[in-house]
Amino acid sequence: MEGVTDGILRQAHNRIFGGVDIYCLPFHKLTQTLSLLTREERDISPEENEGLNILPQALTRDPGQLSAWLYYVSECGYSCADLNLGCPSPTVTKKGRGSGLLRDLDYLRSFMDRLFSDTLPVSLSVKTRIGYDSIEEWPHILALLKDYPLAHVTIHARTTAEQYSGAVHPEAFALAVQSGIPHPVYNGDLRTVSDVRKLVSFCPSTESVMIGRGLLANPALARMIKGGGDADKEELRDWYTTLYEGWKDRFHDTLALGRIKKLMEWPVGDDIRRKRLLRRADNIESCIDTVI
Ligand SMILES: Cc1cc2nc3c(=O)[nH]c(=O)nc-3n(C[C@H](O)[C@H](O)[C@H](O)COP(=O)(O)O)c2cc1C
Numbered sequence: 501m502e503g504v505t506d507g508i509l510r511q512a513h514n515r516i517f518g519g520v521d522i523y524c525l526p527f528h529k530l531t532q533t534l535s536l537l538t539r540e541e542r543d544i545s546p547e548e549n550e551g552l553n554i555l556p557q558a559l560t561r562d563p564g565q566l567s568a569w570l571y572y573v574s575e576c577g578y579s580c581a582d583l584n585l586g587c588p589s590p591t592v593t594k595k596g597r598g599s600g601l602l603r604d605l606d607y608l609r610s611f612m613d614r615l616f617s618d619t620l621p622v623s624l625s626v627k628t629r630i631g632y633d634s635i636e637e638w639p640h641i642l643a644l645l646k647d648y649p650l651a652h653v654t655i656h657a658r659t660t661a662e663q664y665s666g667a668v669h670p671e672a673f674a675l676a677v678q679s680g681i682p683h684p685v686y687n688g689d690l691r692t693v694s695d696v697r698k699l700v701s702f703c704p705s706t707e708s709v710m711i712g713r714g715l716l717a718n719p720a721l722a723r724m725i726k727g728g729g730d731a732d733k734e735e736l737r738d739w740y741t742t743l744y745e746g747w748k749d750r751f752h753d754t755l756a757l758g759r760i761k762k763l764m765e766w767p768v769g770d771d772i773r774r775k776r777l778l779r780r781a782d783n784i785e786s787c788i789d790t791v792i
Pocket of ligand 1: 627714
């Protein structure tokens, strides 16, 4: 998740809670010069991700840029990478990137045709929304995606217009499963084990799920979905302390504390009292005491 997750967080998560099969990297915003930001280079480096299965992701509307980046991903030692067709941010979509690519399916088809006209060095997956303005676009998007040899397709079951809130559309995911696109992965609003059970009873062919905000709020969620236990206080103390120490070494005390507070907003949620305490906290111990 862009601006939230990094190697320090992934490593700490894997060591303390586990349960995640693949950690998806925040997108790399590709450019004409094909140069990456220092933080993007570090994020994808094998050292940063030792012992983890990761899926790098790119944001671009240029098949040449994507192809060059896929060679870079391969040189880093990875075998699969993802194209972002899901980002709904207006600064991204107005340039026709992210879910902006869903607005012009003729262009998306020509993009895919050009990309797959050569053999790719690694396999490609996509992460998509179910439409730009309307869910009625979904069958057309599915028909397009079905025509390409994608490794898997992650589906955030909302349109771009719906951003990140409001009801999700599990029926759109079920349609994807029936359509025969390769390995559909459900994404959207899985916050509890019971949410996952509901999804699976609605769509019994569900193979895999992607979880974002639910895992930030409850870092043990993936483990719990696989039958493991809830997070205990010691684990949570270890989690926040490890993140703080890691970020302090990498950035600066103040930045590290700011980052921890931002992360803690997810478990604190709408609890006004704890929100206030967290805002006032000026050291890591007070932050941790507020949250666990
Ligand atoms: C802060 C933030 C950063 C995100 N960054 C990315 C990203 O880099 N790539 C991506 O595909 N999705 C990104 N997303 C979207 C999530 O991966 C996910 O699709 C969305 O939050 C819905 O799933 P959830 O309800 O499990 O969080 C981001 C979401 C948030 C809230």
